[in-house]
Amino acid sequence: AQRVTQPEKLLSVFKGAPVELKCNYSYSGSPELFWYVQYSRQRLQLLLRHISRESIKGFTADLNKGETSFHLKKPFAQEEDSAMYYCAIDNFNKFYFGSGTKLNVKP
Template sequence: AQRVTQPEKLLSVFKGAPVELKCNYSYSGSPELFWYVQYSRQRLQLLLRHISRESIKGFTADLNKGETSFHLKKPFAQEEDSAMYYCALEEDDKIIFGKGTRLHILP
């Protein structure tokens, strides 16, 4: 069963415009959620995690248990934000990834 859903395969946003990458999950209990990013020709890396409540590179993500969502947001897109983004949750020490959304920032 799909545990993490990212409905958009590709999202194109103009530089300076707001960005929202959608993520919905199905999980019983309190999930531990993450966003991972993979820039071109680089390895997969952690962007942020729910438990830390941090903002990394201007990105934030809020857990909405009612909507079972963990959308990634940034108020003003930058060209260097172009990358592949994966939403993920932890279950029994394993990371379960969504299929990913490719974010393309237009100049």
């Protein structure tokens, strides 16, 4: 079975501190992994996907097949980064989402 695990429900950091949101997956095959973000009362939107190897809003995520992880990182958190973050894995038009991590960046 495909699973996406985000072990932290809530992560609180101070502004300017580094942040890492953890995501582990179990999948048999060649996964495609994504991070989605949902700001307060807004729609879910794509933050980044592993095949793009891009940095969006200062966030990066590296797919580590050995550790089956896709952790989301940012060196210096900003208050506007406060949101719900979902890790997701794609399996033939069927996305599995993790349970989400709420990031709270304190001033």
